[in-house]
Amino acid sequence: MKRRAFITSAAAAGAGGLAITGTSPAQSADRGKGPDRQPLGFTLTWLGVNGWWVSFDNTTFLVDPWVSRYTTGTFSPEGQDPDTKITWDRARIERTFDRPAEGILITHGHFDHISDIPFAATKTGAAIWGTESHLNLVRSLGLRAGHPVDETKLSLLRGGEEKNFPEYTVRVLRSVHRPFGPRQISGTAQSRTTVEPAVERISELGEGGSLIYVITNSRGKQLMILGSADFSVSDLPSSCPDAVIFPTAGASVAPFVKRFGNLIGTPQSIIASHWDNFDLPLQPPTDVGNVAALREAARSVMPRTRVIQPVPHAPIHI
């Protein structure tokens, strides 16, 4: 029977985090790295939505660090109110971003990914990685919040970069944002070419391109980080990653998992991300991303892959 990898709060709290290590004997792989159950050497801590602390070797990165959470209507029958004002929960920001980080990896420019970055960058001392549009939005948010970003910490990406550090490498892939609904409508994905100090509403934070990050640590293990449930079919990773931070896609998760399996392969672990209703408090998270469907799809397409559903703020050791 496939081991269930849901981590309970009690277990995580009691253990001070949970080691996710394999117990099943190695068998021949159908494709990719499924049977390899060696510890990968990454520690992942979920902050809600697509926000993560990612630690490995002696390095920590933040991914899409948004913790402010406010009501947008996104998951209501009426849908998202594009005029929702961007606000900041300063107390939660202070509590959350409480340690140094090497960099903040932006996957795309939507409000639920980048709004808190001016504060998170200052608190952690991190560089900010993103496209020209992402960086212009972060600059704009910093001015709006009265918290300008440090220009010397901005790292411009286009997708296609490989950054080599002494112990690890980060490869940046061009990506795409998943389309919405049965007609597969894509957002307008506007790019911000100027800094706008009056930025105020969530609709002003456009996608501005999407990026995927693949970190290879000193053990040669690879973690792939997605920002929405999609990837560019013409910008695939050079090999199947060992683990994937995998945003769910609600009703459309099954074809996405199938496409991932067909084009990229079978990772050892996928960690469900961006599945919580961010209009509601994070504790406890309310699943609107259909993690059960993700599990079911993975079971049929990549049966040796472990699906991990994170508990907020509980470190996962993979």
Ligand SMILES: [Zn+2]
């Ligand atoms: Zn999002």
